[in-house]
Amino acid sequence: MPTVATIDPVTRLEGHLKIEVKVDTVNGVQQVVDAWATGTMFRGFESILVNRHPWDAQHITERICGVCPVSHGMAAVLALESAARITAPANGRIMRNLVLGANYIQSHILHFYHLSAPDFIKGPDMPPWQPSWSADRRIDQSTTNTLVNHYVTALEMRRKAHEMGAIFGARLPHPPAFTQGGITTVPTAAAISRFKTYLNELTSFITNVYVPDVELLTSVYQDYFGIGRGVRNLLAYGVFDLDSAGNTKLLKRGRITGGSNSVQSVDVNAIAEQVTYSWYADSTNNLKPSVGRTTPQYPKNNAYSWLKAPRYNGVAYEVGALARMWVNGNYRGGISVMDRHLARANEARIVALAMQSWIGQIRVGQSVRTQASVPTSATSYGLTEAPRGAIGHWLQISGSKIARYQVVTPTCWNASPRDGAGKRGPIEEALIGTPVQNINEPVEVVRVIHSFDPCLSCAVHVMRPAEGATVFALGHYHGEDEIHEHDHAHVHEHSHG
Amino acid sequence: MKVTRRDFLKYCGVSAAALGLTTTELGLLEEALANPNGPTVLWLQGTACTGCSVSLMNRISSTDPKTVADLLINSVNLAYHPNLMALAGQPAAEVTEQAYNKGGYILVVEGGVPQAFGGATCLAWDYNGTPVTFQEAVQDLASRAAKIICVGQCASWGGIPAAPPNPTLVRGVKAATGKTTINIAGCPPHPDWIVWPVVQLLLGKTISLDSSGRPKLLYNRTVHDRCPRRDDDERRSGTTGRCLRPIGCRGPETRADCPSLLWNNRANWCIDANAPCIGCTQPTFPGTAPFYRNLGEADD
Numbered sequence: 001m002p003t004v005a006t007i008d009p010v011t012r013l014e015g016h017l018k019i020e021v022k023v024d025t026v027n028g029v030q031q032v033v034d035a036w037a038t039g040t041m042f043r044g045f046e047s048i049l050v051n052r053h054p055w056d057a058q059h060i061t062e063r064i065c066g067v068c069p070v071s072h073g074m075a076a077v078l079a080l081e082s083a084a085r086i087t088a089p090a091n092g093r094i095m096r097n098l099v100l101g102a103n104y105i106q107s108h109i110l111h112f113y114h115l116s117a118p119d120f121i122k123g124p125d126m127p128p129w130q131p132s133w134s135a136d137r138r139i140d141q142s143t144t145n146t147l148v149n150h151y152v153t154a155l156e157m158r159r160k161a162h163e164m165g166a167i168f169g170a171r172l173p174h175p176p177a178f179t180q181g182g183i184t185t186v187p188t189a190a191a192i193s194r195f196k197t198y199l200n201e202l203t204s205f206i207t208n209v210y211v212p213d214v215e216l217l218t219s220v221y222q223d224y225f226g227i228g229r230g231v232r233n234l235l236a237y238g239v240f241d242l243d244s245a246g247n248t249k250l251l252k253r254g255r256i257t258g259g260s261n262s263v264q265s266v267d268v269n270a271i272a273e274q275v276t277y278s279w280y281a282d283s284t285n286n287l288k289p290s291v292g293r294t295t296p297q298y299p300k301n302n303a304y305s306w307l308k309a310p311r312y313n314g315v316a317y318e319v320g321a322l323a324r325m326w327v328n329g330n331y332r333g334g335i336s337v338m339d340r341h342l343a344r345a346n347e348a349r350i351v352a353l354a355m356q357s358w359i360g361q362i363r364v365g366q367s368v369r370t371q372a373s374v375p376t377s378a379t380s381y382g383l384t385e386a387p388r389g390a391i392g393h394w395l396q397i398s399g400s401k402i403a404r405y406q407v408v409t410p411t412c413w414n415a416s417p418r419d420g421a422g423k424r425g426p427i428e429e430a431l432i433g434t435p436v437q438n439i440n441e442p443v444e445v446v447r448v449i450h451s452f453d454p455c456l457s458c459a460v461h462v463m464r465p466a467e468g469a470t471v472f473a474l475g476h477y478h479g480e481d482e483i484h485e486h487d488h489a490h491v492h493e494h495s496h497g
Numbered sequence: 498m499k500v501t502r503r504d505f506l507k508y509c510g511v512s513a514a515a516l517g518l519t520t521t522e523l524g525l526l527e528e529a530l531a532n533p534n535g536p537t538v539l540w541l542q543g544t545a546c547t548g549c550s551v552s553l554m555n556r557i558s559s560t561d562p563k564t565v566a567d568l569l570i571n572s573v574n575l576a577y578h579p580n581l582m583a584l585a586g587q588p589a590a591e592v593t594e595q596a597y598n599k600g601g602y603i604l605v606v607e608g609g610v611p612q613a614f615g616g617a618t619c620l621a622w623d624y625n626g627t628p629v630t631f632q633e634a635v636q637d638l639a640s641r642a643a644k645i646i647c648v649g650q651c652a653s654w655g656g657i658p659a660a661p662p663n664p665t666l667v668r669g670v671k672a673a674t675g676k677t678t679i680n681i682a683g684c685p686p687h688p689d690w691i692v693w694p695v696v697q698l699l700l701g702k703t704i705s706l707d708s709s710g711r712p713k714l715l716y717n718r719t720v721h722d723r724c725p726r727r728d729d730d731e732r733r734s735g736t737t738g739r740c741l742r743p744i745g746c747r748g749p750e751t752r753a754d755c756p757s758l759l760w761n762n763r764a765n766w767c768i769d770a771n772a773p774c775i776g777c778t779q780p781t782f783p784g785t786a787p788f789y790r791n792l793g794e795a796d797d
Contacts, residue, residue: 007586008623011579014547016620018628040620040628043544043611044664048657053787059775060783063657066548066685110554118583127576128569131592132583155566159555159762166761170770172555173548173685174777177770184771186737194764296664298614306618446585457546 002033005439008040010449012115014067015456016041017415019427021445023436032445035424035431037415039307039456042279046294049405054080054374054397057405058178061393064407065457066173067110070103070165071386072407073178075393078246078382080180083375083397087244089367092182094358095168097240097250098195099175099183100384101355102165105202106158106172107387108321108348109210111453112341113154119447120217121147133441138220150209157205164198167191182369187362195359203352206345214345218338228337228448230430231316232259234323235413237266237392239385240354250354251347251385254327255317259335263327266312268381271392273308273408276420280308285420289394290379292406305417309425310408316419318426319389319410320452321347337451344387344453374400386410388453411455427452535571536699537602539593539638540578543631544619544658544667545608548685549649550580556688557762561696568692572699573603590622593634597641603698604642609651609658610635610673611665618665632673639674644698646679647671648691653680653710654780661785671710680710682778687758690715709780711752720748720774723756736771745790747776 008018022034045064049057058076062069074096081087088096121144122137123129139147162172168185169175177184185191218225238253254263273292275285281295297303309316317323318335322343325331330350331343378397385391389410396404416425424432427449434444540550554565562568569575575582577592584592596602608631611618616630623629639645647670650656654669671678681690694712697704705713721727729740736744751774759766767774775788 006623006626008620008628009579009585009589011582011585011589014580015545016542018620018623041544042618042665043658043667044662045657047662047664048660051661052785053789055789056783056787059788060657060660063546063548063684066546066551069546069548114581123583124570126570127574128578128582130583131588152566155554155564159557159564162551162555163761163764166764168765168770170765170767170772171760173551176767176772176775179772184736185765186771296614296618298617 003439005436005442007442007445008038010446010454012118012446012450013454013456014065015039015411015454017449017454017456019431019445019449021431021434021436021442023439030436030439032431032434032436035428036304037307037417037425037427038305039415041456042296042306044294044296046405046407049402052402054083054395054400054402055180057393057395057402058180059174059176061407062174062178064409065386065455067107067455068103068386068388068391069173070100070169070175070178071384071391072393073175074100074384075382075391075407077178077180078384079380079393079395080372080382082380082382083378083395084180084372086181086370086372088182089370090244091187091362091366092368092370093241093244094361095183095185095187095368096178098355098358099165099169099177101240101351101358102161102169103172104351104387105206105348106161106165107453108344109154109158109161109205111344111387112210112214113151115453116341116450117147117151119443119450120221123148123151133443135438135441135443143216147213150213153205153209157202160198161202164195164202167195167198179369181372182367184369186368187364189364192359192362192364199352199355199359203349203356206348206352211345211349214341218342221338224337224447225334225339226336227434227444228340228430228451229335230318230426232335233257233312233315233317234326234335235266235312235317235319235390236324236327237383237385237390238327239324240351250351251324251328255312256323256326257315261332263329268383268392270313271310271408273310273412274419275303275308277303277417278305278308279303289392289406289408290381290396292394292404294406307412307416309416309419310413311419314419314421316416316423316425316429317413318452319413320344321387323389324385337448340451340453376400386455388455389413409455411452414452415454415456427454535573536643537576537596537599538573538605538695539576539596539602540605540607541621541631541635541638542579543606543608543610543635544651544665545649547580547607549607549691550578552683552685553648553688553691555761556692558689558692562692565688568695573695576602587622587624590624590629593638597638600641601643602641603695604638604645605648606635606645606652606670607648609655609667610670611658611667613664613666635670636674639670639676642676644679645670645674645676646681646694647710648681649686650682650684650777650782653678653682656684657783660783678710679704679706679712682709682711682716682780683753684777684782686778687753687755687760689758711778715754716752716778718752718754720751720753720755720768723754724748724768725756726768738771741768741771741773743790744773745788746773747779748774751776751779753778
C-alpha cells in the first residue's frame with residue numbers, strides 16, 4: 001500500500017513550497033513513485049504592474065525576490081530598453097554585469113552552505129540548526145567541524161559579495177541603480193579599486209574553499225550522481241552580455257534535449273504557460289507570455305499549485321546553473337543532484353574570473369546611461385538568467401503606461417506542476433525513483449529538491465492525495481539530538497511597543 | 498553532551514575579546530543572556546520576497562551583535578526560520594506549537610497576511626493533513642507572543658503586494674491581528690534597523706513608536722534632513738552629484754537615516770549612486786505615482 005508523505009513547509013529555500021511524494025516499495029527498495037510540487041503563495045505582481053509608469057518596472061519587479069532581485073532588475077531594464085529601442089553604453093552594461101555577478105556569487109555561496117549543507121551535516125547544537133534529522137550522515141566529526149566553520153565563514157563571504165555588488169548597485173538587496181538605458185552609478189577609480197579588493201577575496205574563497213567543499217561532498221555521496229535526474233531537458237536564455245546588442249554572452253543561450261551533447265537554438269515563441277493543474281482560469285491556458293494573463297481561480301478542479309506550468313513546445317525544461325554550464329560546454333558530467341551542486345560551484349568560479357576582466361574594462365569618465373524616453377506604445381521582452389535559471393519579463397506599453405507585464409521565473413520552470421498532457425514538472429520528475437529510507441525523515445527527498453535551488457516567491461498551492469493512498473504527516477521529531485526543554489527568558493512588557 | 502554557546506565560539510576560534518565588547522556592554526548582555534539559551538524567536542514569512550532576511554544577513558556593526566552569526570549564536574534562539582532551520586514539514590511547524598504552549602516568545606513576521614480566497618494565497622504549513630493559512634498561523638501565534646516585530650513593509654502595512662489592485666487582499670500584521678506591532682520599515686530594512694529592536698528587548702528597554710508603529714529613534718529624521726546634496730541648487734540640470742528632487746526623489750517625505758548609516762557596510766547608498774529615493778520606509782510605499790519624473794530630460 002503506497003503512502004503519501006507531505007513535506008510542508010519545505011525549508012531552506014526561498015519562498016513557500018509544499019511537496020507530496022507517494023512512496024512505495026519497488027524491487028525491494030522503498031522509493032518515490034509519484035510527486036506533486038505545490039507553490040503555496042501567490043501575490044499578483046503582474047496585475048500590480050498594470051497602469052504603472054514603465055520606469056517603475058525594475059523597482060517593483062526586484063521585490064518579486066530578495067535573493068535574485070538583480071536578475072529581475074536586469075530583465076526589466078532589458079525589456080524597457082528593447083521597448084525604447086536603445087542599448088546601454090559599455091560602462092552601464094559592464095557595471096550591471098558586475099552587480100549581477102556579485103549576486104550570483106552571493107547566491108551560490110548561500111545556496112551551498114546555508115540552504116543545502118544542513119541536509120548532509122549536523123550543525124551546531126542550538127537553533128536553528130537543531131532540532132534536525134539525523135538520517136544518512138556520512139561525514140566524520142572532524143570534517144563536519146571544518147564544514148561548520150566554513151558555514152560561518154560563508155555567512156561573511158556572502159555579506160561581502162553584497163557589499164561588492166552595492167559599490168555599483170547602490171544597495172543590496174533591491175538595487176535602485178538599475179535603470180532604463182544603463183545604470184545610475186558613476187564609476188570612480190576608488191570604487192573600482194574597492195570592488196577589486198572584494199573580488200580577490202571572494203575569488204580565493206570560491207577557488208580554495210567552496211569548490212573543494214562541493215567536491216568533498218560529492219565524493220562522500222556519490223550515489224547522488226544517480227539520483228534526481230529529472231526531465232533531462234535543459235534551457236538557458238543566456239546571461240552577461242559582452243556586447244551592446246547582447247549577441248555575445250559569457251554564458252550562452254541554448255537548449256539541450258534528452259541529455260544529449262548537441263546544443264539547439266531557443267525560439268522565444270515556443271514558450272507558453274499551461275494552467276490545467278494551476279489555480280488560474282482555463283481561459284488563460286497555454287498562452288505565450290507576450291499575451292499572457294493572470295486570473296487566479298481558487299478552488300479549481302484538479303488544480304494543485306499557484307505555479308503555472310511553463311513549457312517549450314509543450315515540453316518541460318530544467319533551468320539553472322547546470323543548464324547554463326551544459327549549454328555553454330563548461331560541464332558535461334551528468335544530470336543529477338550532485339551534478340547541480342558541482343555545476344553551481346564551477347559557475348561561481350567562472351563568473352568570478354570573468355568579473356576580474358570586466359572590472360578592468362570600466363572607463364572612468366565615460367557615459368553610464370543612454371537617455372531614454374517612454375514610448376507611447378511598445379511590445380518587448382527582456383531575457384536573462386537568475387542564479388537559479390532562465391528568467392523573462394514580457395512588457396506591453398500602451399498610452400505610455402504598462403498595459404501588460406508577464407514574468408516567467410526559473411522556479412516556475414523547475415517547480416512547475418503537471419501540464420495538460422499530465423507530464424510532470426522538472427522537480428516532480430526528478431523525485432521519481434528517489435530512495436526513502438525512513439518516511440519520517442525523508443532527507444533524500446529534500447536533497448533532491450534543494451539541488452534545484454528553488455526560489456518560490458516567483459511563483460506558487462494544496463492538493464489531495466490520490467485515492468487509495470494513506471496520507472502521512474511526518475512524525476514529531478525524536479532522537480538523540482533533541483534539544484533539552486528549558487525555560488525561556490521572558491521579555492519584559494512595557495507600555496510602548 | 499550538549500555543546501554550549503561558549504564551546505561553539507571556542508571551536509570557531511572566536512573569543513569574547515574578539516567581539517570587542519566593552520565591559521558595560523558585556524555585562525548588560527551577559528545579564529540579558531543569564532539564561533544562556535536566550536529568548537525564543539519565531540520568524541515567520543508570509544507574502545514575502547525574503548529580502549528582509551537577506552538584508553539581516555548583511556548585518557555588520559562595531560556593536561553587538563556584530564554579525565548575523567553573532568545574533569544567532571549569542572543573542573537569541575531562532576527556533577523557527579524557514580530559510581535557515583534544519584527541520585522541514587510538520588516537525589518544523591511543531592516547533593511553533595511548542596513555543597506557543599510556553600508563551601513568552603518574540604514573534605517576527607516578514608511578509609504580509611493575505612485574505613483573498615480564504616487566505617489560501619499563502620499557506621504557512623500543513624498540520625495533520627490540513628493546510629494552515631498564513632493568516633490563521635499569524636493570528637494564533639500573535640495571540641501569545643510577548644512582542645511582535647514586523648520586519649519590512651509587507652508585514653507592517655502590506656507593502657508592494659498591497660499596491661492597487663491588491664490581488665490577494667493582503668494587509669500588515671497589526672491590521673490582521675489587532676495586536677500592537679513594532680514596525681521596522683524599509684524595503685528592505687537596513688540590517689541595523691532589524692537588529693536594534695531585538696537588542697532593546699533583550700536589554701529590557703522601552704521602544705518608543707511613532708504613529709505608524711515605527712521606532713522613533715530609527716525613523717525620526719527624513720532622508721532629506723541629512724542628505725549631503727540638500728544644499729544643491731535644484732535648478733541646475735543633471736543627476737550626477739546633484740540633488741535628485743527634480744527627478745522625483747522622495748527624500749523630503751521619507752523617514753530613514755540612510756544618509757548616516759549608508760548601506761552594505763558603508764559601500765554606497767541610493768543617493769550617492771544617483772538613484773532617487775523611492776520612499777521605501779513610508780507606510781504608503783510604493784504609492785501609485787511614478788518613482789521617476791523627467792528623467793528623460795535630465796543630463797548625465
